[in-house]
Amino acid sequence: xxxxxxxxxxxxxxxxxxxxxxxxxxxxxxxxxxxxxxxxxxxxxxxxxxxxxxxxxxxxxxxxxxxxxxxxxxxxxxxxxxxxxxxxxxxxxxxxxxxxxxxxxxxxxxxxx
Amino acid sequence: xxxxxxxxxxxxxxxxxxxxxxxxxxxxxxxxxxxxxxxxxxxxxxxxxxxxxxxxxxxxxxxxxxxxxxxxxxxxxxxxxxxxxxxxxxxxxxxxxxxxxxxxxxxxxxx
Numbered sequence: 001x002x003x004x005x006x007x008x009x010x011x012x013x014x015x016x017x018x019x020x021x022x023x024x025x026x027x028x029x030x031x032x033x034x035x036x037x038x039x040x041x042x043x044x045x046x047x048x049x050x051x052x053x054x055x056x057x058x059x060x061x062x063x064x065x066x067x068x069x070x071x072x073x074x075x076x077x078x079x080x081x082x083x084x085x086x087x088x089x090x091x092x093x094x095x096x097x098x099x100x101x102x103x104x105x106x107x108x109x110x111x112x113x
Numbered sequence: 114x115x116x117x118x119x120x121x122x123x124x125x126x127x128x129x130x131x132x133x134x135x136x137x138x139x140x141x142x143x144x145x146x147x148x149x150x151x152x153x154x155x156x157x158x159x160x161x162x163x164x165x166x167x168x169x170x171x172x173x174x175x176x177x178x179x180x181x182x183x184x185x186x187x188x189x190x191x192x193x194x195x196x197x198x199x200x201x202x203x204x205x206x207x208x209x210x211x212x213x214x215x216x217x218x219x220x221x222x223x224x
Binding site for chain 2: 042050
């Protein structure tokens with residue numbers, strides 16, 4: 001089936017540093033999402049993105065977070081600066097316009113020390 | 114804000130048995146419902162969707178939706194060890210909008 005790729009699979013950084021998580025969505029999908037999962041528990045929505053714009057964001061999407069997809073390349077989540085509570089697995093997802101199913105990547109495990 | 118709650122938190126069933134997972138949601142405007150399955154170390158994958166009241170059967174899996182009682186369930190017949198995973202109930206109000214996930218039910222099917 002359609003695959004979403006995420007790079008890297010694991011990132012370890014020091015608190016206060018910047019990190020960029022990369023997502024390669026399904027090729028013809030138009031909607032992109034980031035979710036956060038802590039300790040294999042609840043998945044929580046961060047943001048969705050369409051046509052170059054943030055459509056909706058949750059309260060977890062702090063001012064230190066930003067997303068972009070320059071020129072149809074990777075869809076990225078940037079955190080600057082990072083905090084200890086940002087340690088989690090971040091999942092990217094994508095969907096077709098009008099389709100309801102979101103396809104998820106394998107996740108990036110972020111560890112902030 | 115939408116609240117999605119699942120029960121039980123964990124479930125152990127013997128191979129060949131029936132597993133029943135439950136989910137309640139709070140927003141009556143909810144229209145789209147999925148069950149996602151997540152194996153350890155992987156991203157969640159949609160197992161099945163249900164958008165209308167009643168039952169929907171796909172092989173060994175049957176989803177049931179009752180919007181009036183704000184309830185959706187998943188029943189797995191003839192459970193297999195490969196069904197062992199974390200199951201999420203997922204709810205959305207509009208297409209392409211955010212999905213609200215429940216806390217998950219950890220299913221273990223014992224051979």
